[in-house]
Amino acid sequence: MVKVAPSVLSANFAHLKEDIEKIEKGQADWLHYDVMDGHFVPNISFGYSILKDVSKVTNLFLDVHLMISEPQKYCDEFIKSGANLIVFHIEAMENKEETLQLISHIKEQNVQVGISIKPNTPVDAINDYLALLDVVLVMSVEPGFGGQSFKEIALDKIKDLASRRKDNNYNYLIEVDGGINETTGKQCKEAGVDVLVAGSYVFNSEDCSQRIASLK
Numbered sequence: 001m002v003k004v005a006p007s008v009l010s011a012n013f014a015h016l017k018e019d020i021e022k023i024e025k026g027q028a029d030w031l032h033y034d035v036m037d038g039h040f041v042p043n044i045s046f047g048y049s050i051l052k053d054v055s056k057v058t059n060l061f062l063d064v065h066l067m068i069s070e071p072q073k074y075c076d077e078f079i080k081s082g083a084n085l086i087v088f089h090i091e092a093m094e095n096k097e098e099t100l101q102l103i104s105h106i107k108e109q110n111v112q113v114g115i116s117i118k119p120n121t122p123v124d125a126i127n128d129y130l131a132l133l134d135v136v137l138v139m140s141v142e143p144g145f146g147g148q149s150f151k152e153i154a155l156d157k158i159k160d161l162a163s164r165r166k167d168n169n170y171n172y173l174i175e176v177d178g179g180i181n182e183t184t185g186k187q188c189k190e191a192g193v194d195v196l197v198a199g200s201y202v203f204n205s206e207d208c209s210q211r212i213a214s215l216k
């Protein structure tokens, strides 16, 4: 069954603990934590000190999506603050050597590692790393804001990643993020996705549990 990872970017930060309890009660599988720096993306969200507090009030798997420049500078702080998975953007990396170093560095700390691609970045851009990854995160919106519409280009990338995984015996999970609701979630599942990230669809509802169930 597909995993559901509600994005707390759409939670109400004035009662974050209660919102986390709601998604736990609704059988969320992961908690998706979007980090934005106002440089790699045109928005600012939250950093590692809030992640540390979040990690103290939940046992959910903490899926940390770094939408930041120079992820290698900050990833250790997120790991120390409880991240179970660090996902960084290929578009934020200078070259192959730096990317391979960051993958190894994260893995050495027994934390899972993923790479994300923006809507205009082809799967080929990360082909050299697929054998090393725990997760590939396909962005189905331009990163930076919740509440945008799903871009269908993500469906072909999900299918492509599923077929590369099968042909090469790779182990990564395929995660999709942006504009996920009951309809687009179903399209992604049919394409072969493993993890659905959903922000506004889950949190902008009186009944988070029903929304999570509808995605599963």
Ligand SMILES: O=C(CO)[C@@H](O)[C@H](O)COP(=O)(O)O
Binding pocket: 007, 009, 010, 032, 034, 065, 141, 142, 143, 144, 145, 146, 147, 148, 177, 178, 179, 180, 197, 198, 199, 200, 201
């Ligand atoms: O990373 C991002 C946005 O950059 C996402 O995780 C959003 O938070 C998803 O929000 P919805 O599109 O589901 O409202």
